[in-house]
Amino acid sequence: MIKRLRSLPLRSRLALLVAAAVAFAVAAVSVTCWFIVQGKLYDQLDADLRKATALTDPKQVGQIREALATCTQTPREGGFGTTYSQIVTADGTTCLFTNSYGEVKVTDADEEVMQQSSAGEGILRNGTAEDGKALRVLTVSLPLTDQRTQARADAVLIAAVPLDGTQSTLNDLALLLLLVSGVGVIGAGAAGLAVARAGLRPVDKLTEAVEHVARTEDLSVRIPVDDDSEDEIARLSHSFNSMTSSLANSRELQQQLIADAGHELRTPLTSLRTNIELLTRSEETGRPLPEADRKALLASVKAQMTELAALIGDLQELSRPDTGQHAGRTQIVAWQETVESALRRARLRGPELTITADVEPWYVRAEPAALERAVVNILDNAVKFSPEGGTIDVRLTAGTLTVRDHGPGISASELPHVFDRFWRSESARSLPGSGLGLSIVARTVQQAGGEVTLAPAPEGDGTVATIRLPGAPVPPPESSPDGDGGDGGQG
Template identity: 50%
Template sequence: MRAAAAPPWWDPRGWRHGRSLASRVTLLTTFAVGLAVTVVALAVYVTVRVQMQSTLDESLLSRAEQAADSLALSRLSVPSWALGAADVRILFLTSDGSARSADELPALRLGRPELEVAAGLSASSVRTVDSGNERYRVVAVPSVPGEALVIAQSLAPQELVLAKLGVVMLLVGAAGVLAAGLAGWAVARNGLRPVRRLTTAAEEIARTERLVPLRVEGEDEIARLATAFNEMLVALAASRDRQRQLVADAGHELRTPLTSLRTNIDLLMQADRADRDGSALHLPPEARDELLEDVRAQAEELTTLVGDLVELAREEAPRQHIAPVDLAEVVDRAVARVRRRATDKAFDVETASWWVVGDAASLERAVTNLLDNAAKWGSEGGVVDVRLRDGLLVVDDDGPGIAEADRPHVFERFWRSPEARALPGSGLGLAIVGQIVARHAGTVEVSASPSGGARLAVQLPGTAVAPAEADEPGGPAPTAPAADPRADGGREPEGAEAPRGQDVDGAAQPAVRRRLASARRQGADRS
């Protein structure tokens, strides 16, 4: 596998490539401090330079004006010390361009600004002149008519001060940037120490699968992160325990029907060989049919268990066929299925038509799981009461009931009470009930039944009037009664497919509407 190439230098992500968080924090701190020091140093340098030049200009103008007040100044040789500075040069410039140095040094190269002052065209001039070896600040003021007094002061002392200031600021700035970088590195290393502990712990868990919690210190953001990490470890450990329990329960649950199924198939194969060989071992047709029915029932049980596992393993709801469904019909079909499995239980059923918009197969699975749970925990030879009125389905059993402390957990995935762990089962049935009921915008609750067992109550939104009545203002048209699917014990005919509704507004197709109208009339006859 080819390693990812490093980003180019112009990519903003390039500086992060291959660098640790501590090094990035150090670099950012150093860069920020260096930028701040540079800006401050430039501001100080420019301010000092401007201030020194302004002060020098004011001083030169003041001294030049005072010297120009002397009427005899133009004819005297004025030493530079008389103006208060040894680095000052004095020149007399006439309007015709001739210049004379008062200090008897070579004259500076003067220009147009000074000539304009000598000619009386300008009150004064201030500028910098480069003599080749040295730079001067030159000031010109009028002295007598047709002549200007020019004073020039060397900028060497000022430039020396600015150079020293620049060196000092450079050294101080470099020291500040270095100190900021070291401080940023120390803070990053110390502040990220808990993060490194988290990283080490996560790597250790990934390598050894040992869920060891971290020690939480303080109450800052890092402490909150460590607390959240520990909570995640607890949740992960609980999830592992539930998965292990699920595998154990599923294996136990699958082993029993598989063993029985294999035994029945072996008997059928032996009987078939005996019939071909003419052996005395002969299996009567009634016994063969009974074995085949057992094989079918066991296959259905395996299918249901695998379906339960797949149903809960999915993160998203499977695609459903939405249509108006008579919940009473769903309950009757589920009762018929459970009766075949729980032959030692009696079922007292009272239902009234209640139409919901939903998936008939999912609703039947939910009701079947409720009845299976009641039959499993009910007393031997006991009665399971099933009532459906106004969208409230109540299933009561006469078993030991559910402890009040366990009731909040009965609809959780993979959860089983301590009493249930010794019995076959995966703990998925009621979790599937809660999931399906929630998909249909309903609620499910658990409480105690009047007989001391468990009561499971499901409330689904719907109506007592069949949707067909709303579609047909004059009421449902007379049609031939549809065959009651409960007549053969609740099973659909071979090859039959549950009616599929439209996905828009829950409207049924015409064939479904006729069946719903017939079912509504049958529900009215029952009530």
Template identity: 50%
Template sequence: MIAYFKRMSLRSRLTLLGTVAVAIAVTFSAIASWVATRQQLINQLDSNLTSVQASPGYVQALLRFCGTQQPGSGAADSSPTPYTIQVVTADGTVCTAPGKSPIDVHTDDVAVARGTATTALHDSTAEDGVVMRVATARQNSVPGWATQPFAISIAQPLTVVDDPLRTLSLILLGVAGVGVIGAATAGLAIARAGLRPIARLTETVELISHTGDLSIEIPVDGEDEINRLAKSFNAMTGALAASRNRQQQLIADAGHELRTPLTSLRTNIELLMRSENSGRMLSPVVRSELLTSTKDQITELSSLVADLQELSRQEESGVGRILQIEPLHEIAARAVKRSRLRGPGLIFTENLEHWYVRGDSRSLERAIVNLLDNAVKFSPSNGEVCISLQGGVLEVRDHGPGVSEQDLAHVFERFWRSPAARSLPGSGLGLAIVSQVAAQIGGTVTLQNAPGGGALATFRLPGAPTPPPDLERV
């Protein structure tokens, strides 16, 4: 049954669950109504029987029926009455009104006759099989009965209760049936109307899955849960489309950047192979130049591949990664130590105050190294590179030619290289990696011309001069 329920469509399940819920509610309501009505009718019948028993006229009738006769003799007065009247003595003897079937005596009736109880109300059965409701009350002695105390029982068939209840049951059954059918119909209509936006969403998702077109959007015309889901889906497909566009652009840019060193490598290797195959040996100077050029191109390719891997790693690490508290001043000091090896003739001036940030130490060090490498690349011989860290602002300044105004807007783009830097080694990804690291940890990076010449890179990172006491530093 559960397996079949799981195979049902969502619309069918909602309709079925709604119908079952209404059926249960209607059933309990009908049962409660029936029980309450039955109790009310029983209470009303008991009140009527008690009232009749207390009537002086009925007491006189009893005296006329049984008081002048011996018990069980069946007196001759047969006045029509809807009640069955009988006398119950202390020893359990009964005298029933003429034309009425005697009723089984209950122990409560005998207790009333003996004086141990004042009244009794209960169901009993007559000799003819009719179920009766009996009310018994104690009375004084009757002449001719040895002045013994007795009780009078007034009974009426329970058909006065059962017949209306039977009619009520049929009415409730009909109402419940109509209610369940109506609930099923309404549930189906509501399920269709409520699930129509989901059906539209499903059709759009299937269309995107079939065509691969991430530009398709789901119409949004409200603020309910379905429309919020549609908005989230549109945002997700937009992010996927942007990611795919970035990947395609990265592949295209990487292919463009790889073409030049690969072409140069191929040309150099072909020249070396032709020289070997033809037996016409190249001069040592030319051969050395070709080998040096080949080595430089391989180095450039290695650097480009490493930068691409780092860029890809940065994009992956920015999703769902838990960042730790890191000492930026220590990371910057390590970066300066590495950069000194790349610019042995340069003077490095550092002023690093304590600053702690939430980030990845490897990514932060790579970003600072890239800023320093950029400064080393454009610094003149015996030039000075200054790095400072104050209040969460890390600045790297060189004393080179600076950057032209038209190039400043493109320095953080992937694979972008200014005309003046195309003859220098590099992949054009260094500053793009810095920008990506800054964005991941909520910081910013800018590059501008410094007063007095040179370029000034400013790396702003949120943090504090002391590590938070409630966070463990890794």
């Protein structure tokens, strides 16, 4: 049964749940109402019976005395305003009154009332007459108020009224409540189904959108959402729209990366192919190239292989996901040592330049190799764009690294694009490089929790690159004492 319910659509389960809840509530209210009405009707009957048997009329008292003295089963005149009334003595003799239509069956409870020494409230019960009719019966003991008679105290007065009218009313009420409950349950089920359909309509749209994306891989699908709505469905729709938008942007970036990588790889591969074909053709035709040309071709092939390897390395670096997976490789790094190592490499690449450095101790948490590569890329850019005999100023203080060159600088229109992948300024397209260096710098600095900026130099010539990383001028106690970010920096 539970498995069958789980196989139903969600709106059907909601409709059944609403119908079941309403059915339970209606049933509880109906049963309570029926018992309340039954109690009220019985209370009214009981009040009438007690009023009729109050024995406040002297005539009724006289009739009782006479009946106790000479009681037979012959109907007698008088009565107590009830359909059934009789007196039963201890020896089982029953005296019927003229307004009776039959004899009420005597039970053990009636006989217990005979043992009471004084008149009390008596007992109320449901009983039956000899003709089979259902009765509401009141049995009270009769006191002996006149010692001159032969009456005894062990006699009871039994008064009863038929329950036909009361039971008919209760049956009609039960039928009415049953009909109302049935209509209410059916209406509740229909209303629950309508509410479920209305409430799940956004879910249907979301399902259709997901199925459409799965079928067509079209990530441009968006679900219309009311901006003022803050319910769960609206939040789910907003999340879906954000997810598809992010996936679409990611796919676009991947496609752009592939296209740009293909474009960048085509140039060195074409040059390599041309040079290798020249060398091969000279060997096949038996016309060796002059030694100088051969050395130039081999040097070109070597340079192109180096450029190709660097480009592939940059692409591998950028292809790493922007997640916390790099956190396992981070450690406490002495940034000043990383900068000094990068400065040594930069001086080898620009021996004609003057590179000044003012480096203060600063310890950061980062991936050592990636951080050094980022600093090397910044210095390489400064070396590349500096004029011959120029000066590069490097300063590291309080966690801020600034690299200032005296090259042509960057225009204001180009600044927003300097960290884009494969982007190169007009002045840099004739120079070696792939346009990925600053992208790698931005990615590395972001993963280390810092920020990087490029801006024109204050004096108007050259560019200032600034990297800010959080850290401290001294290593934390758990790091290794040599300051190189050893195993202790993993804590």
